Amino acid sequence: MNMGLDNLVGISLEKITPDVASIKKLFDAANRNIADAQVEQVSLENRFDAAYKAIMQLANASLQSSGYRTLTSKPGHHVVMIQSLQQTVGISVEKTIILDALRKQRNIADYSGDLVSESLTRDCIESAQELYKLTNKYLWQ
Numbered sequence: 001m002n003m004g005l006d007n008l009v010g011i012s013l014e015k016i017t018p019d020v021a022s023i024k025k026l027f028d029a030a031n032r033n034i035a036d037a038q039v040e041q042v043s044l045e046n047r048f049d050a051a052y053k054a055i056m057q058l059a060n061a062s063l064q065s066s067g068y069r070t071l072t073s074k075p076g077h078h079v080v081m082i083q084s085l086q087q088t089v090g091i092s093v094e095k096t097i098i099l100d101a102l103r104k105q106r107n108i109a110d111y112s113g114d115l116v117s118e119s120l121t122r123d124c125i126e127s128a129q130e131l132y133k134l135t136n137k138y139l140w141q
Contacts, residue, residue, distance in 0.1 A: 004087045005068050012080045013068045023061045027139060030057035034132060037125045045109055048116040051124040052106045055099060056081060058128070058135040062088035065139055078103050089131070089138040099127060 009015055033054035037047045059081035063069065066088050070077035082099045085091045091099075102124050108114050 005063075005066065005084060008080065009068070012071055012074055012076065013063075013084075014071055015067055016064060016069045018065050018067055023065050023139065026057045026061035026064070027135065030054040030061070030128070030132060030135075033057065034125065034128050037121075037128065044116045044118060044121045048109065048121045048124050049106065051121070051128040052102060054128040055102070055124075055131055058131045059085055059088075062135055062138055085131070089134040091131070091134065095127075095130075098123075099131075102127060 005013060031054075033050045036042070037051035037054065039047065056078060060070075063081060063084050066084075068084070070080050079100065082096060082103060085099070086093065086096055102120075105116065105120060109116050
């Protein structure tokens with residue numbers, strides 16, 4: 001039981017029974033998205049998007065393994081998933097701020113058509129790779 005996450009039940013989270021098969025699917029999908037994000041023949045926006053998607057899949061897998069799922073009917077479920085990483089895999093506040101900045105950039109790119117820089121794409125891929133390692137340790141070791 002996670003007291004920090006329990007406080008969000010009914011507001012932005014719901015309790016679930018963890019399903020190892022579903023968690024593994026999310027983890028494996030994140031791995032594929034990280035690989036896709038590194039395909040240089042694809043646009044920076046799509047590479048960024050694939051890396052960001054991997055971050056969300058890893059956050060979701062970690063949250064589900066802890067017995068929670070976001071209420072996607074409520075706004076802000078990506079924010080909740082990012083913030084939950086402090087409670088689940090133990091990322092720092094600083095890393096949470098970086099991941100939230102990537103979330104904001106993804107929204108800008110998705111909803112305004114703005115271009116994503118090479119350095120921002122690289123940062124997103126590196127963040128996804130770091131989170132993959134932490135999540136792997138959290139879920140399976």
